[in-house]
Amino acid sequence: MPLSSVANRADQREIPFYESVGNECAMFEHAFQQRLPLLLKGPTGCGKTRFVSHMAAKLGRPLYTIACHDDLTSADLTGRYLLQGGETRWVDGPLTRAVREGGICYLDEVVEARKDVTVVLHPLTDDRRLLPLERTGELLEAPDDFMLVVSYNPGYQHILKSLKPSTRQRFLAMSFDFPPPKVERDIVARESGLPGEQCAALVNLAASLRAMKGQDLEEGVSTRLLVYCATLIAAGMPVLEAARATLVEPLSDDADVQEGLMEAIKATFG
Secondary structure: OOHHHHHHHHHOOOOOOOOOOOOHHHHHHHHHHOOOOEEEEOOOOOOHHHHHHHHHHHHOOOEEEEEOOOOOOHHHHHEEEEEEOOEEEEEEOHHHHHHHHOOEEEEEOHHHOOHHHHHHHHHHOOOOOEEEEOOOOEEEEOOOOOEEEEEEOHHHOEOOEOOOHHHHOOOEEEEOOOOOHHHHHHHHHHHHOOOHHHHHHHHHHHHHHHOOEOOOEOOOOOHHHHHHHHHHHHOOOOHHHHHHHHHHOOOOOOHHHHHHHHHHHHHHHO
């Protein structure tokens, strides 16, 4: 579908805010135009989900987001027979709806899903672009405006939670990270309404906390948590209380680590 056509659709809906830091938007559009699946890699809360939402709205396509987990099955994606009004009827899952409608299907943290889930994706990630529905006997061919996007956090990878090379090499891939300080400050200010100078202090604090990743913390503070903190401060909550609720408690349960985080916060805000 020409981008001029999907742009007209995007004008009719609100496009979620996303601040580009490279060529990621152009790469997404090229992948969409060429009917190629896309893999996004990056830490928790760095903007991968917002990016996909932004691009789906920009391209004028419906978005089906699936949060992957250990109990997610292939039937959760494709659909199942359910009893409705005394009759057994087939109900499409989100992946099947996206294929039928020509939408964007986004599997967040795909490595958390069971192996049978990734097997279902394989026929959609090559030149066949097919979705077999064994239970209904259908073989759906994905339309040109269907796109498959998956993401995961490489920082959580280990031998039991990784994508097989045979799966990884079916996707284009892009790496994401936290935005540069000025861009992150502008994002936090826009999303929270907190003045830029206070957001700059939060972003500087985040850099200090992220340096602790792999030492005292499993994961650094996300841009999402910075927005939460700034939102609470903008609403009138004392800075230290807001910081404890958003930048300390979500990051660690260890009392000593929490105390260290609070010391860093007090050094920044007093």
